[in-house]
Amino acid sequence: MAKVSRCIAVDWGTTNRRAYALNAQGEVVDRLADGRGVLSIERNGFHAAVDEIRFALGDGLLLLAGMIGSNRGWVEAPYVDCPAGLDTLCAGLKFIDGSDAAIVPGVRIFTKWQADVMRGEEVQVLGAAAAGLIPETGLVCHPGTHSKWVLLGGGAIGSFRSVMTGELFALLKKHSILSEQLHAPVSPGASFLEGVGRSLSRCELTADLFTVRARGLLGELAPEDAAAFASGLLVGADLRIGLALAEEDHPIALVGDPHLTGLYAAALGEAGKTSTEVDGEQAFLAGIRLLLEKL
Amino acid sequence: MAKVSRCIAVDWGTTNRRAYALNAQGEVVDRLADGRGVLSIERNGFHAAVDEIRFALGDGLLLLAGMIGSNRGWVEAPYVDCPAGLDTLCAGLKFIDGSDAAIVPGVRIFTKWQADVMRGEEVQVLGAAAAGLIPETGLVCHPGTHSKWVLLGGGAIGSFRSVMTGELFALLKKHSILSEQLHAPVSPGASFLEGVGRSLSRCELTADLFTVRARGLLGELAPEDAAAFASGLLVGADLRIGLALAEEDHPIALVGDPHLTGLYAAALGEAGKTSTEVDGEQAFLAGIRLLLEKL
Numbered sequence: 317m318a319k320v321s322r323c324i325a326v327d328w329g330t331t332n333r334r335a336y337a338l339n340a341q342g343e344v345v346d347r348l349a350d351g352r353g354v355l356s357i358e359r360n361g362f363h364a365a366v367d368e369i370r371f372a373l374g375d376g377l378l379l380l381a382g383m384i385g386s387n388r389g390w391v392e393a394p395y396v397d398c399p400a401g402l403d404t405l406c407a408g409l410k411f412i413d414g415s416d417a418a419i420v421p422g423v424r425i426f427t428k429w430q431a432d433v434m435r436g437e438e439v440q441v442l443g444a445a446a447a448g449l450i451p452e453t454g455l456v457c458h459p460g461t462h463s464k465w466v467l468l469g470g471g472a473i474g475s476f477r478s479v480m481t482g483e484l485f486a487l488l489k490k491h492s493i494l495s496e497q498l499h500a501p502v503s504p505g506a507s508f509l510e511g512v513g514r515s516l517s518r519c520e521l522t523a524d525l526f527t528v529r530a531r532g533l534l535g536e537l538a539p540e541d542a543a544a545f546a547s548g549l550l551v552g553a554d555l556r557i558g559l560a561l562a563e564e565d566h567p568i569a570l571v572g573d574p575h576l577t578g579l580y581a582a583a584l585g586e587a588g589k590t591s592t593e594v595d596g597e598q599a600f601l602a603g604i605r606l607l608l609e610k611l
Numbered sequence: 612m613a614k615v616s617r618c619i620a621v622d623w624g625t626t627n628r629r630a631y632a633l634n635a636q637g638e639v640v641d642r643l644a645d646g647r648g649v650l651s652i653e654r655n656g657f658h659a660a661v662d663e664i665r666f667a668l669g670d671g672l673l674l675l676a677g678m679i680g681s682n683r684g685w686v687e688a689p690y691v692d693c694p695a696g697l698d699t700l701c702a703g704l705k706f707i708d709g710s711d712a713a714i715v716p717g718v719r720i721f722t723k724w725q726a727d728v729m730r731g732e733e734v735q736v737l738g739a740a741a742a743g744l745i746p747e748t749g750l751v752c753h754p755g756t757h758s759k760w761v762l763l764g765g766g767a768i769g770s771f772r773s774v775m776t777g778e779l780f781a782l783l784k785k786h787s788i789l790s791e792q793l794h795a796p797v798s799p800g801a802s803f804l805e806g807v808g809r810s811l812s813r814c815e816l817t818a819d820l821f822t823v824r825a826r827g828l829l830g831e832l833a834p835e836d837a838a839a840f841a842s843g844l845l846v847g848a849d850l851r852i853g854l855a856l857a858e859e860d861h862p863i864a865l866v867g868d869p870h871l872t873g874l875y876a877a878a879l880g881e882a883g884k885t886s887t888e889v890d891g892e893q894a895f896l897a898g899i900r901l902l903l904e905k906l
Contacts, residue, residue: 332787334812379721381817387828424829431825462788462821478821487782492775493625493757519814526757526773530726533682545652557818610763 320611322376324369325604327597329436330355330461334597337373342605348372353382361611362390367418377611378417379604382436385410386418395409395424395433400474402442402603406610420607423473430476440571440596441601445471449594450569455562457569458596459551459576461486477561480553481554481577485547494528497542504582508539511548512555512583520552553584559587573597615906616768617671619664620899622678622892625732625756629892632668636898643667649678661712672906673712674899677731680705680714690719692727696767697737697898701886701905715902718768725809726772732759735866735891738767738898744862744889748856752864753891754846754871756781758862772856776849777871780842789823799877802836806843807850807878816848846878854882866890 317386320489326335331353337346348369357365383394393410400423408421409429422435437458444450445468458464461482489498502508503563528546531537537545562568566593568584570577577593584591623632625877626648641666652660661673675889680688686697688705695718703716732753739745740763747766753759756777768860784793797803809819826832832840857863863879863886865872872888879886 368743424825426829431822431831433825433828477818478825479815479818480821483787484779484817487786490699491782491786492778518705519848520852522776522779523772523847524773526775527726530719530728530773533728534721534726536721536726553814553817559817 320377320608322374323379323608324373325379325450325601326381326384327436327439327600328371328382328389329353330383333371333382333384334507334600335373336601336604337376338601338604340607341504342601342608344601346373350417354386354389364382366390366415374379376416378415379420379607380417381420381439381529381600381604385422386435390594391419391515393419393421395422398423398425398476399469399472399474400438400442401470402485402606402610404472405438405442407573407605409607418516423476425475429474432476432523434464434476434478435569438468438473439603439607440560440599441466441468441472441473443601443606444569444571444594444599446606447602449597449599449602450592451567454567454569455558456571457558457591458572459554459580463554463558465561467561477557479554481550481559485550487550488525488546489543494525494542494546497528497532497539498577500540500543502544502547502579505544508544508548508551508579509582509586511545512549512586513548515549515552516587521537521549524549547579548583551579552586555580555583555587559589567592571599615672615903618674618899618903619668619671620674621664621676621679622731622734622895623675623677623684624648625678628664628677629895630664630668631896631899633670633896633899633903637896637903639896641668650679654683661685661710669709672903673710674715674902675712676734676895676899678714680717686714688714688716688799692718693718693771694722694764694767694769695733695737696765696904697741697901698785699736699767700733701902704902718771720770725770727771728734729771729773732761732866733768734893734898734902736761736768737766737897738896738901739828739864739866739889739894741901742894742897743885744894745866746862749862749864750853751866752853752875752886754849754865754875756865758849758853760856762856770856772852774791774849774852776845780782780845783841784838789820789837789841790828791847792823792834793841795835795838797839797842797874799874800839803839803843803846803874805879806840806845806883807847807881808843810844810847811851811882816844817829819844842874843878846874847881850875850878850882853882858875862887863896866894870875
């Protein structure tokens with residue numbers, strides 16, 4: 317951290333925000349985490365929401381990543397194109413007039429054949445690679461609301477694909493005819509792996525999801541297993557899409573929430589793949605420290 | 612109609628109910644349609660909900676089909692097993708003590724490899740076949756909240772598969788990150804067929820759905836086309852599953868809501884298949900008339 321003596325870094329997503337105060341050595345000296353994600357804040361409420369962070373964590377450069385830089389966030393930071401490394405993100409930082417604050421750009425891929433966007437995961441994935449937590453070339457999965465499968469080449473994001481796995485599971489759990497069946501916690505046991513295996517071996521997700529109801533009604537799926545089986549079906553479909561992006565022998569890294577990377581590691585095992593897991597918080601802080609060095 | 616001089620037939624689903632008063636000749640002499648589906652009625656409110664129909668349409672045997680016979684309806688009518696014809700439905704009628712009323716059973720398939728259930732569509736599909744509106748042997752699709760693909764053999768349901776197409780589209784439209792993009796009406800034009808073609812040619816539905824957002828953000832998908840494209844993706848995946856049930860040369864019939872059968876007919880055209888369409892109301896009334904003859 318050459319020029320920045322103190323920094324507040326924020327991973328500000330759709331449903332949550334996590335803020336960290338870093339000292340001049342890049343150590344976390346204070347933190348805040350709450351449910352004040354972008355969608356919970358009125359369009360004209362972002363100044364106040366930023367002030368809450370200032371009030372809690374103090375002065376210093378405010379570095380914001382995630383959906384906060386989207387058209388639904390505070391100030392829109394344009395996307396940078398693939399291939400995108402940390403230098404690309406640094407060059408694309410959007411400094412906000414009158415505030416000691418900058419927003420990390422999202423990354424897009426936009427070709428005749430492919431259109432995709434990410435905001436927030438890029439800091440984690442590029443940070444993990446630059447800090448040596450994962451290989452600089454390989455396949456990375458960041459599981460979540462919209463899982464991201466990233467092809468890294470030489471420490472830069474070469475290409476990526478988003479899959480709506482987490483959001484679809486949440487929709488089914490909250491609002492669908494399966495709702496009452498999906499409230500048990502999801503663990504990577506036999507039911508989860510049965511769902512994964514089914515989606516890996518055949519392309520019938522939207523029918524297989526209905527079997528959760530039919531098997532439940534007919535007494536063939538225990539109430540405590542239904543959520544894991546349904547999650548497994550969605551994760552299996554996710555893997556099938558993600559694994560198709562890379563060569564057979566690419567190393568696979570999982571970066572993100574430890575509960576989710578654990579589920580995906582088990583699912584990858586079902587597909588005969590090994591993987592390494594990196595905590596998303598550790599990866600985010602690594603990315604932020606490296607961005608600060610480049611300022 | 613040998614023994615029944617007057618009948619009130621009700622197609623009572625999850626979200627809607629449609630009731631028809633039939634005279635001794637089986638002609639519709641009065642009708643009622645409203646949004647009082649099973650899920651809108653309290654568990655102890657079904658007597659009152661039935662009385663509303665009696666009050667509007669008068670006396671006679673009340674013949675009820677659909678989710679009204681489920682564990683969330685008025686009185687549960689056990690499922691009958693496949694193969695199931697109109698005789699099977701008739702033998703499984705659940706007469707309700709103290710009321711001049713009977714509930715048509717649902718149909719289930721429950722083997723080591725398959726578990727599935729339907730309630731309501733069986734009257735339409737078997738009615739259409741027995742009345743000569745569709746072939747007695749072939750593949751029938753009843754598109755909807757939970758689309759049903761039925762293999763008919765000799766006028767009986769031999770096997771079937773449910774696909775959550777309509778429900779998933781409704782969830783995405785009402786509650787997802789795509790919500791704001793999905794409010795245009797869906798017509799079987801170029802965007803719809805592009806979605807159908809994509810899902811027919813590759814198994815990446817949960818990723819392709821996210822491209823609706825990415826392409827929208829990047830200006831590559833017009834707001835008025837997004838709903839049709841997303842619907843096409845789901846319908847294409849539905850077709851892929853349904854078509855795998857039958858031999859290549861089976862005739863394909865579509866029974867149900869005319870807007871939906873129109874969409875599916877266009878989608879089947881994209882898959883190189885011809886199909887015939889039958890209005891679900893006409894099919895339901897045909898099924899009811901034939902059941903009444905068997906009483």
